[in-house]
Amino acid sequence: MSIRQDGVTEAIRTEQERVTMLYGRLDAARRRAEQALREVFGSGGAVANVQGRVEREVAAAEQARRLSRLSGVERGLCFGRIDDQEGVTTYIGRIGLRDEEHESVLIDWRAAAARPFYVATPGEPGALVRRRHLHLKERTVVGLDDEVFDLERMSDGDRRTLVGEAALMAALRRGRTGRMGDVVATIQTEQDRVIRSGLQGALVVQGGPGTGKTVAALHRAAYLLYAHRDTLERRGVLVVGPNSMFLRYIEQVLPALGETQVVMATVGELFPGVRAEAADPPAAAVVKGDVRMAGVVAAAVRDRQRVPDGDLVIEVDGTPLRVAHDRCASIRDRARAVRLPHNMARKLMVTELLRELARDLLDGLEESLALENFLPAEDAAALERELPAAQEPYTEQDLAYEAERLWSFPEVRAALEELWPNLTPQRLIGELLSSPQRLASAAPGLDRELLLRPAGAPWTVGDVPLLDEAAELLGEDDAAARAAARQAELERAEALLYAREVLVSTGLEERELMDASALADRHGGDGDGLTTADRAAADRTWAYGHVIVDEAQELSPMAWRMVMRRVPALSLTVVGDVAQTGSAAGARSWGEMLDPYLAGRWREERLLVNYRTPVEIMEVAADVLHAVDPALRPPESVRRGGARPLAVRAGLDEVAALVERERGEIGEGRVGVVASDAVHAAVAALLPGGDDLDAPVVVLTVTRSKGLEFDSVVVVDPAGILAQSARDLYVAMTRATRRLTVVYEDVLPEVLGRMKSTL
Numbered sequence: 001m002s003i004r005q006d007g008v009t010e011a012i013r014t015e016q017e018r019v020t021m022l023y024g025r026l027d028a029a030r031r032r033a034e035q036a037l038r039e040v041f042g043s044g045g046a047v048a049n050v051q052g053r054v055e056r057e058v059a060a061a062e063q064a065r066r067l068s069r070l071s072g073v074e075r076g077l078c079f080g081r082i083d084d085q086e087g088v089t090t091y092i093g094r095i096g097l098r099d100e101e102h103e104s105v106l107i108d109w110r111a112a113a114a115r116p117f118y119v120a121t122p123g124e125p126g127a128l129v130r131r132r133h134l135h136l137k138e139r140t141v142v143g144l145d146d147e148v149f150d151l152e153r154m155s156d157g158d159r160r161t162l163v164g165e166a167a168l169m170a171a172l173r174r175g176r177t178g179r180m181g182d183v184v185a186t187i188q189t190e191q192d193r194v195i196r197s198g199l200q201g202a203l204v205v206q207g208g209p210g211t212g213k214t215v216a217a218l219h220r221a222a223y224l225l226y227a228h229r230d231t232l233e234r235r236g237v238l239v240v241g242p243n244s245m246f247l248r249y250i251e252q253v254l255p256a257l258g259e260t261q262v263v264m265a266t267v268g269e270l271f272p273g274v275r276a277e278a279a280d281p282p283a284a285a286v287v288k289g290d291v292r293m294a295g296v297v298a299a300a301v302r303d304r305q306r307v308p309d310g311d312l313v314i315e316v317d318g319t320p321l322r323v324a325h326d327r328c329a330s331i332r333d334r335a336r337a338v339r340l341p342h343n344m345a346r347k348l349m350v351t352e353l354l355r356e357l358a359r360d361l362l363d364g365l366e367e368s369l370a371l372e373n374f375l376p377a378e379d380a381a382a383l384e385r386e387l388p389a390a391q392e393p394y395t396e397q398d399l400a401y402e403a404e405r406l407w408s409f410p411e412v413r414a415a416l417e418e419l420w421p422n423l424t425p426q427r428l429i430g431e432l433l434s435s436p437q438r439l440a441s442a443a444p445g446l447d448r449e450l451l452l453r454p455a456g457a458p459w460t461v462g463d464v465p466l467l468d469e470a471a472e473l474l475g476e477d478d479a480a481a482r483a484a485a486r487q488a489e490l491e492r493a494e495a496l497l498y499a500r501e502v503l504v505s506t507g508l509e510e511r512e513l514m515d516a517s518a519l520a521d522r523h524g525g526d527g528d529g530l531t532t533a534d535r536a537a538a539d540r541t542w543a544y545g546h547v548i549v550d551e552a553q554e555l556s557p558m559a560w561r562m563v564m565r566r567v568p569a570l571s572l573t574v575v576g577d578v579a580q581t582g583s584a585a586g587a588r589s590w591g592e593m594l595d596p597y598l599a600g601r602w603r604e605e606r607l608l609v610n611y612r613t614p615v616e617i618m619e620v621a622a623d624v625l626h627a628v629d630p631a632l633r634p635p636e637s638v639r640r641g642g643a644r645p646l647a648v649r650a651g652l653d654e655v656a657a658l659v660e661r662e663r664g665e666i667g668e669g670r671v672g673v674v675a676s677d678a679v680h681a682a683v684a685a686l687l688p689g690g691d692d693l694d695a696p697v698v699v700l701t702v703t704r705s706k707g708l709e710f711d712s713v714v715v716v717d718p719a720g721i722l723a724q725s726a727r728d729l730y731v732a733m734t735r736a737t738r739r740l741t742v743v744y745e746d747v748l749p750e751v752l753g754r755m756k757s758t759l
């Protein structure tokens with residue numbers, strides 16, 4: 001064995017001791033949690049009072065959660081070590097651990113003390129002498145990577161045990177699994193800046209394909225929840241992604257990072273009760289996404305606040321009751337002037353009209369009881385003079401009584417409903433988009449043909465911001481909700497009290513593992529056992545503590561209005577690449593997108609290194625980017641991949657064989673077939689797997705492939721994709737981590753000319 005090998009073996013042995021000790025601490029923590037869980041349940045059969053039951057439920061759920069968190073960090077518990085100039089060594093891992101004496105033995109990657117591990121560079125090492133990556137297979141140390149910043153300060157022994165291969169490259173070479181994994185062990189400095197950027201205000205992360213925008217955004221969510229627990233555990237974090245495929249792709253990253261206070265949703269899912277998947281045709285998407293639609297929805301609401309053409313006449317019990325047209329109009333104007341949402345202002349309109357109807361009824365009664373009806377005219381006049389001066393013929397009480405009585409008549413209700421209906425957003429928007437007349441009135445300046453669709457048609461993604469807009473303008477009768485909120489506050493106060501007692505009794509408080517407020521929030525509050533995430537997802541008006549929008553370039557102006565409503569504090573992370581915009585309603589610049597809400601008050605970080613796509617593939621993709629806009633520059637690939645991208649002239653019937661060949665080339669990895677919208681269905685019919693992310697072969701449109709990656713990508717019908725847009729072709733080609741094949745039927749598009757030589 002060479003001296004060097006000796007050194008490495010020795011280093012691995014030393015690190016193994018440490019790692020074994022750390023797993024020992026992890027096991028001990030698990031045992032404690034299990035024991036606590038057993039104690040909770042074994043603490044004596046039936047619990048007499050409500051407080052006892054809540055206490056037990058809270059404690060049990062917390063221990064169960066803790067156990068699952070401890071299991072979640074089993075893989076790669078400790079992945080890093082830093083040594084500084086003072087001779088202090090720190091180990092970094094997925095969670096923090098302490099020894100029996102309460103000394104820290106492992107630092108959580110999100111803690112400030114872990115930061116040097118991520119930011120030290122050879123140029124700016126800070127106080128670090130060395131950074132080491134530990135590679136584990138289960139609980140065994142199988143490899144180490146060292147980066148030395150100050151060789152002089154290292155001991156002879158340490159110098160001998162230096163290990164070379166960069167951890168990042170090893171991570172990037174791994175085959176893809178169909179799900180995004182966490183990268184806590186290899187976060188790069190520029191990404192760390194994004195992850196740990198402050199909570200306040202809006203941060204824009206612009207970066208080309210594969211620059212780690214999504215991983216950085218998700219790690220940022222985990223970091224913010226760690227560093228700003230008080231604010232965010234109660235309010236939660238919302239992550240908005242481009243489609244359900246993408247959310248499935250990333251859903252495992254956050255639990256692996258140890259967080260459960262996060263809601264993940266597409267734009268089509270942001271309106272509770274509606275789940276829209278289908279996109280509108282591009283031209284319709286542009287109109288629906290146009291910010292002028294806010295005015296259209298407002299006009300549609302106003303159009304539902306009517307006055308009758310002539311007088312309002314309702315026949316009740318054979319008696320026609322009448323309110324003059326002008327009177328109706330002035331009541332409507334007053335109801336509008338209060339500036340309440342439609343359904344709340346409706347009360348005012350209805351109450352006033354009922355009073356007018358009641359007045360008409362009582363006046364009629366008064367008239368029918370007039371003396372002239374019973375006596376000759378002179379006698380009646382004489383009697384009238386002798387009677388005391390007339391009082392008001394009926395009292396306010398009479399009026400109120402009659403108004404209420406009238407409300408019980410279905411014909412009265414129906415007539416008033418006609419004038420100012422109680423509306424749900426679904427009804428307003430559904431009836432608007434299916435009626436040429438309503439559209440003509442509410443959307444005079446827009447291309448209404450594109451908006452029109454049959455009644456009862458399923459909701460599209462573009463409809464959802466319209467529903468949200470409508471909900472804002474319609475409002476709901478929130479008296480019941482306010483009462484429920486008051487009750488929930490009371491219950492929360494009680495839950496907080498119980499939670500504190502539980503924390504003291506289980507010793508969790510002492511170990512600072514959990515704070516009472518978070519515990520009460522999760523298990524108390526409204527007593528429904530829901531997490532913050534559950535409650536937030538079900539509540540349209542929930543104000544999140546932070547919102548992350550991925551592939552943000554795809555959002556239309558109307559979608560932005562909806563997202564901004566979800567985060568009144570405007571604490572946002574906006575992640576995307578304006579060069580990849582696919583949606584016709586999406587934006588071409590960040591300013592265009594955000595300035596209406598933030599008026600320039602946003603900061604930008606740029607990610608410039610592509611960790612996904614090797615140099616060879618980026619070279620040909622760069623030509624396509626140039627066609628998108630000659631001013632745009634692709635990110636720089638961090639590695640060379642070997643295989644040159646191929647252009648193959650072949651028919652659709654040959655695609656299956658090509659895919660099979662690719663499977664042979666990549667072994668364990670996965671193949672993504674990205675086809676033009678025109679041929680997607682035909683290609684999907686030829687291959688098994690469809691859009692199942694876990695299948696070895698996945699067939700997608702460009703839109704569905706957004707944000708995903710595959711070891712080998714087969715692009716089918718590049719001309720068709722180019723006809724969709726050059727941006728789409730750029731997106732499709734940059735999904736590859738190792739190999740790229742472009743399959744064309746007749747002529748290879750000129751922009752891919754460089755691939756010709758590979759024929």
Ligand SMILES: Nc1ncnc2c1ncn2[C@@H]1O[C@H](COP(=O)(O)OP(=O)(O)OP(=O)(O)O)[C@@H](O)[C@H]1O
Nearest residue numbers: 183186187188209210211212213214215611612707
């Ligand atoms: N620091 C890192 N360590 C290891 N892998 C990384 C790192 N940063 C990025 N990656 C990997 O690079 C790939 C691309 O990352 P990601 O999907 O976040 O990029 P993106 O910028 O969102 O791309 P796109 O714009 O195409 O959606 C992923 O496989 C990710 O795990």
